[in-house]
Amino acid sequence: MDVSERIAALEEVPTESTLLFRVTNDEGETWEAILVASDGADGSSSDCDDGPHDGCGDDRSAERTGGTRLSCWLNYCQHLTHIKIDKGSGAPMRDGELVCANHGAYFDSGSGECTHGPCEGAYLTALEITVDGGDVYLTDDEYSFVGEGPIEDDGDLTSTSNVKI
Numbered sequence: 001m002d003v004s005e006r007i008a009a010l011e012e013v014p015t016e017s018t019l020l021f022r023v024t025n026d027e028g029e030t031w032e033a034i035l036v037a038s039d040g041a042d043g044s045s046s047d048c049d050d051g052p053h054d055g056c057g058d059d060r061s062a063e064r065t066g067g068t069r070l071s072c073w074l075n076y077c078q079h080l081t082h083i084k085i086d087k088g089s090g091a092p093m094r095d096g097e098l099v100c101a102n103h104g105a106y107f108d109s110g111s112g113e114c115t116h117g118p119c120e121g122a123y124l125t126a127l128e129i130t131v132d133g134g135d136v137y138l139t140d141d142e143y144s145f146v147g148e149g150p151i152e153d154d155g156d157l158t159s160t161s162n163v164k165i
């Protein structure tokens, strides 16, 4: 495993929030991504059995360890794609779903599907991760790990919540 792609220790990944980090692509663009752990103890193999799509059709996002399912997504809502779900202090979550505070879209934290809200049926963009030796690594062909935390030059001008959650 490439140590430069280590995102965090497995135990650091929150279950009721998100771990925010930065990635870069081949064009040198920097983006934000989030890691989230969800309870996968029901034994289901995946929520992504309905064919390929941008979110999890290839099941890149999910990595199971014990009863926990880890998922990794680009940190951008599918309603307005410049809006960040995690504003820098962890994304809000309700009943295992990520919540975009701007207009109240709910995303299944395991499949990335928007289950409720203005972009219902759309999927978050998945990044491939791998758990090895108690650590989580980014193993995505398109993105490389940069570091923990947000992009400092925040272009999200609408970061104020419009909904009560």
Ligand code: FES
Binding pocket: 077, 078, 079, 080, 083, 100, 101, 102, 103, 104, 105, 117, 118
């Ligand atoms: S920007 Fe996320 S729900 Fe509207």
